[in-house]
Amino acid sequence: MEVGRLIEAGLLAEDGLAKSEGGRRSSLLRIPHTAGLIAAVDLGATSTDVALSTLGGEILVHRGEPGDVKDGPRSVLDGAKGLLSELLAEQGADARDVLSIGVGVPGPVEHASGVLRSPPIMPGWDGFPIRAAFADEYDAPVFVDNDVNVMALGEHRDGVGKGEDNVLFVKIGTGIGGGIIADGHLQRGSQGCAGDIGHICVDPDGPVCSCGNKGCLEAMAAAPAIAAKAEQCAEEGLSLRLREVFEQRGALTARDVGEAASLGDYHALQIIRESGRLVGQVLATLVSTLNPSLIVVGGGVANIGNSLLAEIRSTVYQRSLPLATRNLSIVLSELDQTAGVTGASVLAAEGVLQTRVG
C-alpha cells in the first residue's frame, strides 16, 4: 500500500519483476530521476554549508562559506538561501525542482515543531520559525534537526557507519553531543533531545557548566575545558611549551594542547587523557545500555591527537560488559565537513518519503 502511494506520488517507479522465489513475484523498484532535488543546509557555529542531492542520496554539489549563527536567523538563513539559489542555477534548476529541504543547526531542536529551544550559542534563534523562512521561495517541506543528529545520519549513510544498525556518533568540540542510531534508525526520544550526552554529570563536585549544573561532561572534557586546564598549567609554569604559546598569544586552544602533546609535553598529554577518560566513562555506560557495534568520534577535538582516542578506547573496553564490547569498534569519523550536509539530505529525503506516504 505504501509502495503504491509512492508510485502515485512519482517518488518510486516500477522496474520490472524480480526473479520468482516461489509465491507471488515482487516488483523491482527504483527512484526515478524526475523525482526532484533534495536541498541540504548545515549551519555550524561559524560556517554555512549547502548541498544539492538526489532523493537516492547522491550529493550533486556542495558549497560552504563562513558565517556566524550569532548574526541571528534572518541574516544566516538568507545567506543559506542565497547559496542554494546559486547551486540550483548552476544545475540548470530552480526552487520548483526542490522536493524537500533538510536543515542541521547547532542547538536543541523540538522535533515535532522543528524549532530551536533555548539554544545556548544561538542568540535570537529561540523559537524562530525556520521552516517558514523557506516558504517564500520553496514549496517544499523543511525538516530541522540538531547538528549532531544530522551528522549521525550522515555517518550512517556515507561514513564509517554505513551498513551498521547500531551506531553511536559522538561529537567533541566546543560542546559534546551524541547521535544514536539504533536498529537502523536515528533515535530522537520523546522530545527530540535524545543523545544530549554533554550534560551527563561526571562529577557532582565538578565545575559549573553553562547549563547551570555542576560537573557536566561538556564542562569538564570539551574544547574550552581543555584550553582552560592548559592555561592554568601555563600560568603555574608546569609546562614550558604551553607557557610559551600562552605568553605569545594570551590564550590557548584545544589545538595548542594537541600540538604540545604531539611534541611530548607531559602535562598537555595528561589533559587530553583526562578528557578521553571522562568521555570514555560516559560512553561505557552507553555501551552497556545500547550495545552498539560502532562508536564514531568526530568534531574539532577528535583530531587533536591519537591519545584522546586511545584513552576513550581503553576506558570503554575496561568499564563496559565484555559481551557488549565483543564486536565493538571505536573509530574516528572520516567524513569531516561533509557529514553535516550528507545527513541533512538524508533527513530531508526520509522526511519527504514519510510525508508523501502518510
Next chain:
Amino acid sequence: MEVGRLIEAGLLAEDGLAKSEGGRRSSLLRIPHTAGLIAAVDLGATSTDVALSTLGGEILVHRGEPGDVKDGPRSVLDGAKGLLSELLAEQGADARDVLSIGVGVPGPVEHASGVLRSPPIMPGWDGFPIRAAFADEYDAPVFVDNDVNVMALGEHRDGVGKGEDNVLFVKIGTGIGGGIIADGHLQRGSQGCAGDIGHICVDPDGPVCSCGNKGCLEAMAAAPAIAAKAEQCAEEGLSLRLREVFEQRGALTARDVGEAASLGDYHALQIIRESGRLVGQVLATLVSTLNPSLIVVGGGVANIGNSLLAEIRSTVYQRSLPLATRNLSIVLSELDQTAGVTGASVLAAEGVLQTRVG
C-alpha cells in the same frame, strides 16, 4: 506487498474498504480468529508461567507454578511444555493450533540464535538449544529473549507503558536490568544485550560484583546488597529492629528492610534511599541519552517501600536535563506477574508476523 503476503499466509483478512479520502481507497484489515494461538512461556528464577493468547494479543488463559531454573533446561522446559499441553487441552486445542512460541528467560540471550550466553544464575543453560526443545511437539517458530526485555514488551502492550513510544523499563530484584522501548520498538542492540544496566559502574572503588568488576550498580543496589547492608547494621547494633529479625532468622532480606523502614527505622530507610539514589544516578544518564517519556520500575525490590521510588525520582529530576524531564513520568509497574507472559506473547506474535512476511 507485505500485507498481501500476510493475507496469503492467513494471518490477516480484508474486511471491506475504508472511507475514501481522495486517492486510492485502502482496505480495512483484521486478524482472523482462525490465525492460530500464541504460546507464551515466562521462566523466572523460581517460577514457570505459561499462557495462551490470540495473535491480536488477548491473553486467553494463564497459569503459573513454582520451578527452579537451577534444575536445568530439560526438566524446566518439560515442565513448561506440560503446562502448555494442559492449557491447550482445556481450550479444546492442540499443538497444531500453536502459531508461534515466545520464551522469556532470566539471563542474557544472543538474539540471532535465541541461545543463553553464560547466564550467571542458570547452570546448565549456557548454549542450550531452547528452540529445538519445542520442536518434538510443536511445528511453530520459537522466539527467546531475556526476562527484562520481555517484561518491557508486556508493559508496552498492556501496562502503564501502553501508547508510549519511548519507555524505559527497570527491574530491580536479585539483579538489576533494563528494557528499552525507543520509537515504539524494543531495542536489543547489536548483540542482544542492550538494556543490561546492572553492570554499569557506579563506584570504581565499590564492592566486587558477580561479573568480576567493581562497583556495578547491581552489586551496590539490588536485593542482595540491601540485605547485606542491613545485616551489617544489625551486627553493629545500629538498628534494633533489624537486629531482632536477624537474630530470629539468621539472615535478612530486602523485604525485611522495607518493613523496618515502613515502621520508621532510620537505618533501614537510609539503606533503601542509598539504593534509590544509585539507581536514579544511572537512570539520569539514560534519561539524558534516550529522552524517554516514561520510566516503569518493577521487580521484587520495587515494592519494598515508597521511599525507593521517591529517591529514584528525586535523583533523576535533579540530575537530568530539564528539557529531557519536562514530560517524564516515573512510576511503578502495575502488571506484576502478568508482564512476563504478556511480553512473551508479544515477542512471539511480532516474531511470527515478521517471519511470515520475510
